[in-house]
Amino acid sequence: MLSQLGHTLLLLALGAAAFNIFATGIAYRRPNRAAWLEAAHNAAFVLWAFVAAASLLLISAFLTDNFSLAYVYENSNRAQPLPFKIAAMWGGQGGSLLLWTLVLATFTLVVSKMGRKSGQELSPAATSVIAATTLFFASIVVFAANPFMLIEGAIPQDGRGMNPLLQNYWMQIHPPTLYIGYVGCTVPFAFAVSALLHRRFDEDWVAIIRRWVLFTWIVLTVGIVLGGVWAYETLGWGGYWAWDPVENASLMPWLSATAFLHSIILQGRRGLLKNWNIALVTVTFMLSVFGTFLTRSGVIESVHSFAESGIGGYFLGFLGFVALAMMGLIFWRRDELHSDAKIDSALSREGAFMLNNWLLLGATFAVLWGTVFPTLSEAMGSGRVAVGPEYFNKVMAPIGLLLLALTGVAPLLAWRRVTFLSAWRAIRLPALWAVAFSPVLWYLSLWRTGAATAFTIALFVFLAIGWEFVRGTRALKAKSNGTFDATANLISFNTARYGGYIVHLGIAIMFIGITGSSLFKIELKPIDVKKGETIKIGEYVLRFDGLARPSKIPANLNDQVVALVTVFDQNGQVTPTNRPMDPHIDFFKNTSAIDSTGSEVPQAKRPAIRMTPANDLYLVLAGFDTKDNSASIKAYMNPLVMWIWISQAFFVIGTIIAMIPSRRNSLSRTATSTGAAPSGCPMHKSEVAAVDSTKNQEATSAAKVASAAKEAELVG
Numbered sequence: 021m022l023s024q025l026g027h028t029l030l031l032l033a034l035g036a037a038a039f040n041i042f043a044t045g046i047a048y049r050r051p052n053r054a055a056w057l058e059a060a061h062n063a064a065f066v067l068w069a070f071v072a073a074a075s076l077l078l079i080s081a082f083l084t085d086n087f088s089l090a091y092v093y094e095n096s097n098r099a100q101p102l103p104f105k106i107a108a109m110w111g112g113q114g115g116s117l118l119l120w121t122l123v124l125a126t127f128t129l130v131v132s133k134m135g136r137k138s139g140q141e142l143s144p145a146a147t148s149v150i151a152a153t154t155l156f157f158a159s160i161v162v163f164a165a166n167p168f169m170l171i172e173g174a175i176p177q178d179g180r181g182m183n184p185l186l187q188n189y190w191m192q193i194h195p196p197t198l199y200i201g202y203v204g205c206t207v208p209f210a211f212a213v214s215a216l217l218h219r220r221f222d223e224d225w226v227a228i229i230r231r232w233v234l235f236t237w238i239v240l241t242v243g244i245v246l247g248g249v250w251a252y253e254t255l256g257w258g259g260y261w262a263w264d265p266v267e268n269a270s271l272m273p274w275l276s277a278t279a280f281l282h283s284i285i286l287q288g289r290r291g292l293l294k295n296w297n298i299a300l301v302t303v304t305f306m307l308s309v310f311g312t313f314l315t316r317s318g319v320i321e322s323v324h325s326f327a328e329s330g331i332g333g334y335f336l337g338f339l340g341f342v343a344l345a346m347m348g349l350i351f352w353r354r355d356e357l358h359s360d361a362k363i364d365s366a367l368s369r370e371g372a373f374m375l376n377n378w379l380l381l382g383a384t385f386a387v388l389w390g391t392v393f394p395t396l397s398e399a400m401g402s403g404r405v406a407v408g409p410e411y412f413n414k415v416m417a418p419i420g421l422l423l424l425a426l427t428g429v430a431p432l433l434a435w436r437r438v439t440f441l442s443a444w445r446a447i448r449l450p451a452l453w454a455v456a457f458s459p460v461l462w463y464l465s466l467w468r469t470g471a472a473t474a475f476t477i478a479l480f481v482f483l484a485i486g487w488e489f490v491r492g493t494r495a496l497k498a499k500s501n502g503t504f505d506a507t508a509n510l511i512s513f514n515t516a517r518y519g520g521y522i523v524h525l526g527i528a529i530m531f532i533g534i535t536g537s538s539l540f541k542i543e544l545k546p547i548d549v550k551k552g553e554t555i556k557i558g559e560y561v562l563r564f565d566g567l568a569r570p571s572k573i574p575a576n577l578n579d580q581v582v583a584l585v586t587v588f589d590q591n592g593q594v595t596p597t598n599r600p601m602d603p604h605i606d607f608f609k610n611t612s613a614i615d616s617t618g619s620e621v622p623q624a625k626r627p628a629i630r631m632t633p634a635n636d637l638y639l640v641l642a643g644f645d646t647k648d649n650s651a652s653i654k655a656y657m658n659p660l661v662m663w664i665w666i667s668q669a670f671f672v673i674g675t676i677i678a679m680i681p682s683r684r685n686s687l688s689r690t691a692t693s694t695g696a697a698p699s700g701c702p703m704h705k706s707e708v709a710a711v712d713s714t715k716n717q718e719a720t721s722a723a724k725v726a727s728a729a730k731e732a733e734l735v736g
Contacts, residue, residue, distance in 0.1 A: 123199055313339070578607045
């Protein structure tokens with residue numbers, strides 16, 4: 021019964037998506053289209069309702085231990101805690117694709133409602149594009165990866181259970197966040213298609229698509245970083261990023277979206293790069309779908325990928341259709357896609373933005389090539405040639421440093437054309453201070469060229485952006501109520517610019533964390549110790565105090581073995597927390613984990629991590645022997661990792677500010693207001709005079725702030 025109901029709901033969702041596309045197409049062709057647009061909006065709601073109902077139905081099957089469904093049997097068992105039963109909904113192929121479809125249906129409804137409320141001309145066509153994508157994914161769920169399929173034979177009394185490595189609280193947060201970021205790439209693409217259909221590439225389109233890309237970008241950023249945190253806290257190998265193909269699949273659309281966020285500034289300011297921006301949005305969307313193909317087709321080897329399946333061909337066909345359709349649309353509208361101006365000089369802010377784009381696209385291609393090369397080499401008969409982290413680190417490090425330097429240089433350059441002398445004058449103050457302080461950084465970096473270079477460039481970025489804020493605030497301070505008010509006015513006048521600066525600060529902080537944890541990492545191979553014996557790593561001495569088996573363990577565990585390790589600093593003092601570190605191994609009921617070699621192991625190793633701003637002490641219980649109370653301990657010292665997580669606060673805050681509409685236009689409108697009373701509203705002469713006086717004062721004040729803010733922008 022439940023299986024049939026779930027299947028029926030998905031079929032009805034297919035019909036609703038198809039009707040939305042049909043109704044929008046009719047409305048696009050007919051002048052009197054209000055009724056068809058209303059029908060399309062209703063279809064978007066029905067689509068969302070059916071997919072949401074199917075998703076809740078699948079979750080209810082997990083909550084009630086309905087092992088008649090093969091998907092529930094494979095991803096849950098009776099001992100599995102409630103949060104992980106819910107998260108198991110997206111723990112496998114069919115359920116995760118259903119979640120993907122649900123997010124798509126939600127975006128379909130959101131864009132439809134936004135267009136209905138604001139009367140945006142572009143929204144109906146954009147809604148139909150998202151609905152078409154939803155139709156594609158829903159079709160895969162129904163016909164190729166249906167989570168409502170019944171199990172063959174007798175219904176088992178218990179299930180196999182979720183992979184232990186997935187039974188972590190990040191499983192409840194990371195996949196949905198990453199999926200929202202992935203699926204969010206569909207919305208800007210949909211508005212790009214709508215713009216091509218309507219010949220609309222004006223400021224309104226730029227504002228809409230930029231805001232949607234910002235939303236997608238920050239959610240994808242958070243999703244990627246949460247994946248790194250999960251790997252760091254769970255997998256026990258001492259790192260957070262391994263250049264795994266599935267990790268790379270999420271990074272590629274992030275890189276192309278970052279490029280778009282810079283190039284769209286040129287279109288909004290000077291009408292440049294219209295065709296380039298359409299192409300970037302399309303590439304970002306296609307990379308998000310390509311990442312889904314990589315994860316689910318079985319063509320790559322990854323600890324994150326799903327089992328091999330036959331759905332890869334569907335994704336390749338869909339990608340081919342999108343590529344051909346977009347090339348046709350761009351060719352059809354080629355006359356409207358000409359730039360209104362040209363880049364006057366490579367030495368200008370426009371030139372810096374274009375260099376930024378080329379570097380980001382170069383990084384995207386490098387990641388793509390390294391990801392697919394093993395599969396290509398195998399297909400060409402050369403055997404599967406592995407591409408390890410060494411390739412990615414060697415290629416991405418110089419690109420990353422150049423991009424980091426640009427985050428400091430580009431904001432200081434003027435638009436259109438800059439002489440070498442004026443460019444030097446713009447950057448000399450932060451550059452000279454960074455160079456002057458570089459010997460200290462070289463000393464702190466233990467004379468390592470790569471680390472010292474990265475730290476010096478990061479310092480330059482801090483100084484350059486800080487100088488931008490100082491100059492802008494100084495210009496506004498005389499016409500504001502103090503420094504804080506001046507800074508707030510500066511940011512609110514151009515939220516896109518100063519929100520971006522805050523994100524750039526986050527990038528510099530993240531580079532510091534990546535550099536420290538990559539170049540100064542200390543790793544000890546597993547060391548066998550008995551109770552009372554010690555291990556030295558860095559400035560710490562670790563004393564093994566024996567094994568323990570907690571009396572209370574989670575219901576989904578058969579057993580848990582804990583290694584108790586007391587940490588002493590270089591002065592022989594116990595480190596601030598008096599509680600020993602406790603790396604442990606969890607033994608799960610009715611389940612097994614799959615290690616990186618594909619072998620089944622009936623446990624999950626959980627590291628213990630002591631985090632500080634300077635370094636992380638990371639311990640793993642690699643093995644144990646209860647007979648003689650001994651253990652094999654693996655230890656890592658990971659400097660500056662905490663700063664990678666801290667940088668995300670700057671990313672989020674800066675992006676939120678950048679998404680807020682700027683006060684630039686509203687201040688200008690207020691300043692030019694006439695102060696006339698509304699028509700049809702009789703007022704006494706004294707009231708009119710009072711209102712006029714108040715409005716004139718507000719207008720004068722607004723004009724002063726607007727003028728000062730504009731001056732600050734020019735100074736900055």
